Amino acid sequence: xxxxxxxxxxxxxxxxxxxxxxxxxxxxxxxxxxxxxxxxxxxxxxxxxxxxxxxxxxxxxxxxxxxxxxxxxxxxxxxxxxxxxxxxxxxxxxxxxxxxxxxxxxxxxxxxxxxxxxxxxxxxxxxxxxxxxxxxxxxxxxxxxxxxxxxxxxxxxxxxxxxxxxxxxxxxxxxxxxxxxxxxxxxxxxxxxxxxxxxxxxxxxxxxxxxxxxxxxxxxxxxxxxxxxxxxxxxxxxxxxxxxxxxxxxxxxxxxxxxxxxxxxxxxxxxxxxxxxxxxxxxxxxxxxxxxxxxxxxxxxxxxxxxxxxxxxxxxxxxxxxxxxxxxxxxxxxxxxxxxxxxxxxxxxxxxxxxxxxxxxxxxxxxxxxxxxxxxxxxxxxxxxxxxxxxxxxxxxxxxxxxxxxxxxxxxxxxxxxxxxxxxxxxxxxxxxxxxxxxxxxxxxxxxxxxxxxxxxxxxxxxxxxxxxxxxxxxxxxxxxxxxxxx
Numbered sequence: 214x215x216x217x218x219x220x221x222x223x224x225x226x227x228x229x230x231x232x233x234x235x236x237x238x239x240x241x242x243x244x245x246x247x248x249x250x251x252x253x254x255x256x257x258x259x260x261x262x263x264x265x266x267x268x269x270x271x272x273x274x275x276x277x278x279x280x281x282x283x284x285x286x287x288x289x290x291x292x293x294x295x296x297x298x299x300x301x302x303x304x305x306x307x308x309x310x311x312x313x314x315x316x317x318x319x320x321x322x323x324x325x326x327x328x329x330x331x332x333x334x335x336x337x338x339x340x341x342x343x344x345x346x347x348x349x350x351x352x353x354x355x356x357x358x359x360x361x362x363x364x365x366x367x368x369x370x371x372x373x374x375x376x377x378x379x380x381x382x383x384x385x386x387x388x389x390x391x392x393x394x395x396x397x398x399x400x401x402x403x404x405x406x407x408x409x410x411x412x413x414x415x416x417x418x419x420x421x422x423x424x425x426x427x428x429x430x431x432x433x434x435x436x437x438x439x440x441x442x443x444x445x446x447x448x449x450x451x452x453x454x455x456x457x458x459x460x461x462x463x464x465x466x467x468x469x470x471x472x473x474x475x476x477x478x479x480x481x482x483x484x485x486x487x488x489x490x491x492x493x494x495x496x497x498x499x500x501x502x503x504x505x506x507x508x509x510x511x512x513x514x515x516x517x518x519x520x521x522x523x524x525x526x527x528x529x530x531x532x533x534x535x536x537x538x539x540x541x542x543x544x545x546x547x548x549x550x551x552x553x554x555x556x557x558x559x560x561x562x563x564x565x566x567x568x569x570x571x572x573x574x575x576x577x578x579x580x581x582x583x584x585x586x587x588x589x590x591x592x593x594x595x596x597x598x599x600x601x602x603x604x605x606x607x608x609x610x611x612x613x614x615x616x617x618x619x620x621x622x623x624x625x626x627x628x629x630x631x632x633x634x635x636x637x638x639x640x641x642x643x644x645x646x647x648x649x650x651x652x653x654x655x656x657x658x659x660x661x662x663x664x665x666x667x668x669x670x671x672x673x674x675x676x677x678x679x680x681x682x683x684x685x686x687x688x689x690x691x692x693x694x695x696x697x698x699x700x
Contacts, residue, residue: 214367217470221453223294225397226465230489234461237487240669241437246399247273248434252426253404254319258284259425261418262345264320264328267404268294274315287325291332292316346405347414354406364455364468365406366394366448370477373410381473385410386480389442390419394457394479397466400441410479430691433665436542440535444488445481445495449474458495460488483536528601531594532568544572546694547662551576551629554658554696559628560584563656565614565648566633570598577602586627588614615644621651630656634674634681634697635667649682649699661685662694 229235250273253265269277274288281288294314318328324343331339337358341351353372357365370383377383387410390402402419426435447458453470456463478494489496534540551562560583564573567587577583585605589595592611599606610619614636630652637645652659661683663674671677674692678685687695 214362214469214471214475215473216362217453217472219453219470220363221467221470223467224465227398227462228465229462230460231487234485234487234489238461238485241434242398242400242441245434245438245441248426248429248431249399249401249438251277251429252422252431254281254286255425255429256345256422257286257320261421261425263324263343264318265404266291266316266318266328266340266344268314269317270314274317281319285321286319287322288317288319289325289329290315290317291329341405344404345418347408347412347418350405350408350412350415353408357406362469364450366455366468366477367450367475369393369407369409372408382476382478384478384480387411388416388419389439390416390423392442392446392479394446394448395441395459395464397457397464400438402438402442436539440483440485440539443481443483443536443538444485445497446479447476447495448479449476451475460485460495460497483538485535486530486533487535528569528571531597532571540571543664544575546692547572547631547660548575548579550660550694550696551631552579554629554660555580555583556628557582559657561586561625561627562629562631563587563620563627564631566590566636567594567598567609569594570601570609572631573598574602577605583628584608586620588612588617588620590614615640615648621655625655627656629658629660631660631662632697633663633667634661634678634683635663635671637681637683645682653699659683659697659699660694661697664693668693 229239250267250269253267254277256262257265274290278288292315294316318325318332320328320343328340328343331343337355338351341354342348353369354365357368362368367383370385371377373385373387374383391407391410391412393401393403393406395401402423403415404422405415407415423435423438426438444460447456449456449458450468450471451474452472453468455466455468457466481495484497490498492498529535529537529540532540534543555562562573562576562583563586564570565588567573567589568591570585570587573585573587577585585602586608587595587598587602588610589598590611590613595609595611598609602609610617612619614620632652637648661674661678663671663677667677668674671680674695675685678695678697683697683699685692685695685697
């Protein structure tokens with residue numbers, strides 16, 4: 214990488230691909246970045262590292278000081294930054310916080326004092342060890358600093374390409390934990406700059422830190438983090454400006470000044486439905502079925518095949534999830550509670566608004582004694598649900614759950630009925646009351662759940678259920694799934 218003889222002032226700017234992407238992902242990114250600051254020092258309590266070093270907004274420092282004291286941790290401001298920088302440091306996505314942030318060391322009193330001594334000596338090797346960083350990555354960063362580089366993205370990528378023979382464009386793929394392209398806005402799984410995209414020590418550190426976050430109650434944030442880091446990213450550098458293009462936003466920040474454009478493409482493994490569409494990397498065009506008016510296509514409508522699409526995430530997209538991973542994460546607590554609610558004798562399970570039947574299929578795989586029933590207003594999704602659950606095809610009905618009485622024959626009882634209470638708020642009171650009466654008459658247990666959009670709108674599942682006229686068995690404000698009764 215041939216550099217020019219200047220450096221731009223440090224800066225970070227963010228622009229979104231659409232208002233929709235921003236409304237969905239900006240609050241999530243903010244929460245991930247804030248929780249990441251907590252994980253930095255929580256790792257000290259778990260014994261993973263002796264100290265943490267991070268850029269934090271002054272308000273964060275003020276609100277956490279008392280908590281650190283309670284946990285017998287010391288915090289020492291050792292500098293002030295105008296914007297996010299590299300070298301073991303991250304900062305939140307909030308732009309106001311980025312303009313002024315404190316560089317803070319947290320740890321046991323003796324460790325903080327020792328770290329400050331090594332900081333004054335600029336002993337990067339010892340500081341890195343106290344921060345719990347891989348020795349190979351510490352040496353890598355030291356070498357780049359010795360050579361005067363600001364950014365290590367290009368060097369990390371070159372080191373990961375076998376038999377690299379030159380050129381200014383590289384394509385790489387690696388575990389989510391080594392994806393540091395989002396680091397300028399505080400979204401990362403590790404607090405350092407990896408030496409390679411396949412650095413095993415970095416991967417293990419990232420997994421350990423994510424586990425610490427989940428243990429601290431940040432399950433949603435850690436799942437969002439894993440999803441974000443699995444997206445494709447393009448990093449490019451020219452004239453001292455780095456552009457990081459992601460499916461939902463573009464980050465502009467400072468890098469080494471070059472007259473030649475350098476590009477790194479991180480392949481990624483999933484793509485969000487809110488992501489920008491385009492023909493050039495990292496953007497994608499959403500896959501849609503081919504249309505035809507041929508006689509063969511018309512005959513096919515009368516004889517649908519079981520293989521609906523070759524796209525690996527079709528079932529997830531069909532249910533408005535960004536990927537199989539995102540769908541599995543959302544379904545996991547529902548499956549767990551269904552398992553607790555069922556007995557060996559229980560059989561009938563009803564999903565009101567079943568979509569393409571992917572959730573019911575998982576329930577049957579876990580509990581083969583169950584008989585599946587579903588209703589959805591979208592006839593195309595019901596056709597796919599019948600194909601996906603072919604042995605119960607006759608039990609899937611296309612229609613309005615509030616008006617269709619075919620799912621409520623007098624002699625049938627359901628062991629468990631799955632209901633998203635927000636649906637009761639989308640109709641008038643008489644229709645909602647009619648459905649709630651059917652649930653009381655025909656169902657042994659009612660399981661309610663909600664996904665992120667409804668939880669954000671109403672605050673939590675309990676408030677949503679109350680609004681819909683249902684009472685939760687579990688009054689924990691953090692739950693997304695609960696059994697419920699209808700008064």
